[in-house]
Amino acid sequence: MDRKRECLLGYFSSNATSSQSPNPEFNLNIDGNDTTMQETLLVDPGSLSNQDSSYTAEDLCGQEILNTIVSEIKKIGYFAILADETTDSSHQGQLCFCIRYVSEDAFIKEEYISYGAMEFVDAKSITEEILSRVTSIGLNIDNCIAQCYDGCSTMSDHISGVATRIMKHAPLAIYLHRVSHRLNLVLNDSSKLTEIRRMFDIVFVTINCINDSSGRRNVFDAQFISYCSTSFYKVNNVSRFRHSRPFHKGEKDKANEFKTLWLERTVYSTNAKFPGLLKSFPVISTEIREISPLEYALETIKTSSTELKELISSIKSGNSQFINQLSMRLNGIIEAAVMGGLKNYEDAFFTNDYLCSNPAHEDEIIELKELIREQIEVIHVNEYSVNFYHSLLKIRPDHWVNFHWTRDKREVDTF
Structure with a gap:
C-alpha cells in the first residue's frame, strides 16, 4: 500500500x-x-x-491544517494579517505571511499560512501578493481589521506603503508597527552606550549559566517571583499616604470641567510602615501642593493605561471575573460622555489658545499626547479579544466603529 x-x-x-x-x-x-x-x-x-x-503525506496534512485554520477564522469573521519580507541565503526575496485571530474559546491565535518567493519586493508587489494569498485561502479582505509589519518605508509609508494600499481594500485594517521590531530598534540604539552593552553581557552569561544546568534551572524556578507576589508591595509595606481634594480655580467651564479642575494633594509620612503590629503610627511629616489640570490629566492617563494593561493581561490568563471591570474601563476611555473620555482632554489642552496662554506647558502637552497615543494603541493591539467579548463587555459595536474613525482624526489633528 x-x-x-x-x-x-x-x-x-x-x-x-x-x-x-x-x-x-x-x-x-x-x-x-x-x-x-x-x-x-x-x-x-x-x-x-x-x-x-x-x-506525499505532508501535502495532505498541510491542506487539512490550512482548511481547519480558515474554517475557524470564518466562524469568528474578523482577522489580522502579518507579513514580513526577508532575503534568504540565495539572495532571493521571500514573504512570510501569517494570520492572527481569536478562536471561539477566546484564545488569540497567530497561524503561519505561507512562505514564498517574491520576484520584486516593492510596496505594490507585496500588496498584490498579500491580497492574492488572502483570496486564495478563501477569506474576504473586507474582514481584515488590522495589519502588522515592521517599520520600513515599504510597509509603513503613509502615502504609498503596503499598509496604506491595504487600507484602500480594507478601511478598518489599521497598521500596527510590530512590537518585537520596535523593541529590537530600541535595543540596538541603546546598545551604543557602554553601560547597556555590559548589562546585556551580564544577562547573556546569566541566562546561559541557568539554562546549561537542569539543577540551576530548578533552583531559579523555585526562586522566581510572580506578578501577584510583586503586586503585594503596592498595598503593603507602605509609609507614605496621600489625600487629594479636587477644586476649581477661576470660572468653571460647564462644557469641559477639566480646564479648571485642580487638586490639593496632601502627603503624609509615618515613622513606620503599614501593616504593622499597631493599628496606627505617628505622622512625622506633611506635604501639601496643588496639582494643575494638566498634571492631573497626565496622572489620570498613566493610571488608566496601567490598569487597562493589567485587566487585559488578567483576562487573557483566563480570569473572566475581570470582564465587567474592563467593560467599565473601556467605556470610560472610548465614550466622551462617560468619565470624561479622551476627547475632553484634547479639547481642554490641545488647542492653540491653551498653548499660547501656557507656553511653559509644551513639554507636558507632548507627553500627554504620547500617553493618549499609547493608550489607543493598547486598545487596538488587544481589540481582537475585546471585539470577541463585546457582548459580554456591554460595549455596542458602533462605538468601536466610531472609535476607529475618531482615532485617525486624532492622529491628524493632535499628533
Whole structure:
C-alpha cells in the first residue's frame, strides 16, 4: 500500500466511506459514509507510485491544517494579517505571511499560512501578493481589521506603503508597527552606550549559566517571583499616604470641567510602615501642593493605561471575573460622555489658545499626547479579544466603529 493510502487509512480510521476500493486491505475501512474518503477514492487511479509528489503525506496534512485554520477564522469573521519580507541565503526575496485571530474559546491565535518567493519586493508587489494569498485561502479582505509589519518605508509609508494600499481594500485594517521590531530598534540604539552593552553581557552569561544546568534551572524556578507576589508591595509595606481634594480655580467651564479642575494633594509620612503590629503610627511629616489640570490629566492617563494593561493581561490568563471591570474601563476611555473620555482632554489642552496662554506647558502637552497615543494603541493591539467579548463587555459595536474613525482624526489633528 503506497504512502497516500496509508495516510488516508490512518487518518480516516474512524470515518469510513461507502465507496469500495480494489485493494482488499482498504475495504476494511470503507463501510461508512465519509465523503472526503469517497472523493479521494474516485479520483485516485490506484496506479501512481509513492514517488509521485501528489502522494506525499505532508501535502495532505498541510491542506487539512490550512482548511481547519480558515474554517475557524470564518466562524469568528474578523482577522489580522502579518507579513514580513526577508532575503534568504540565495539572495532571493521571500514573504512570510501569517494570520492572527481569536478562536471561539477566546484564545488569540497567530497561524503561519505561507512562505514564498517574491520576484520584486516593492510596496505594490507585496500588496498584490498579500491580497492574492488572502483570496486564495478563501477569506474576504473586507474582514481584515488590522495589519502588522515592521517599520520600513515599504510597509509603513503613509502615502504609498503596503499598509496604506491595504487600507484602500480594507478601511478598518489599521497598521500596527510590530512590537518585537520596535523593541529590537530600541535595543540596538541603546546598545551604543557602554553601560547597556555590559548589562546585556551580564544577562547573556546569566541566562546561559541557568539554562546549561537542569539543577540551576530548578533552583531559579523555585526562586522566581510572580506578578501577584510583586503586586503585594503596592498595598503593603507602605509609609507614605496621600489625600487629594479636587477644586476649581477661576470660572468653571460647564462644557469641559477639566480646564479648571485642580487638586490639593496632601502627603503624609509615618515613622513606620503599614501593616504593622499597631493599628496606627505617628505622622512625622506633611506635604501639601496643588496639582494643575494638566498634571492631573497626565496622572489620570498613566493610571488608566496601567490598569487597562493589567485587566487585559488578567483576562487573557483566563480570569473572566475581570470582564465587567474592563467593560467599565473601556467605556470610560472610548465614550466622551462617560468619565470624561479622551476627547475632553484634547479639547481642554490641545488647542492653540491653551498653548499660547501656557507656553511653559509644551513639554507636558507632548507627553500627554504620547500617553493618549499609547493608550489607543493598547486598545487596538488587544481589540481582537475585546471585539470577541463585546457582548459580554456591554460595549455596542458602533462605538468601536466610531472609535476607529475618531482615532485617525486624532492622529491628524493632535499628533
